[in-house]
Amino acid sequence: MIDFFYLSPNEITSILLSLRVSITALIFSLPVGILFAYVLARYSFFGKTILDALIHLPLVMPPVITGYILLILFGRNGVIGSSLYKHFNIVFAFNWKGAALASAVVSLPLMIRTIRVAIEQIDVGYENVAATLGAGRIKIFFTITMPLAFNGIIAGIVIFFARSLGEFGATMTFVANIPGKTNTIPIEIYSLINSPSYDSSAIITLSVISILVAFISLILSEILIKRSMRLQRG
16 A cells, blocks of 8 residues: 655655745745835836836746756856855855745746735825825835735735745756755656656655645635735725
8 A cells, every 4th residue: 555645754855945945035035026016016117018028027938948047147157156156155056045046036926916916906095195194105115005915915925935836947957956955846756757766655745745735825815815905995
């Protein structure tokens, strides 16, 4: 009888590494996601459509290309990576930090889109009234806009985290499959499928974990978005 819920040390390592990668990507991406969402929701400027397209490009571009671009930019001899390595001894390629970067790049558009929708649902009248009472732009942002968009921000975080856990293509291209260092859950599943000793129980267990996380995240995100929309309607 196959034990579908037994996990070897390698599978446990891949789960813990995926959590580490996703949490790190989230921490560094959240301020960027909120900033871009706010700019796209509240401002009109020349090149806004181009910026919007560039932000969402990783969603439609083949993940392998995204990973290759990251390798060119952030590899040890890359355009940016060489300076990071020379001056700060920071290495992204073939490293768990690179997995976090790849996850952030691929998942960030979903976060930005979700938070942007939440901000666009806010009646600008609240912000205008606060401005007439003497509140500055930054104070309005933190005391009016962010609290009203809170559910949308949480929804963006949830959907980002789920997408980050499932990232494979860009990560595989940028950091490869190095046991204990870059083998996140999707990469571990890929490795198990291509292993001579095909372990279906481990594959099923890791797949079930991934599907459950994604399913719960989608439901939670939808609930939070609908709650945010109800709050805006009064």
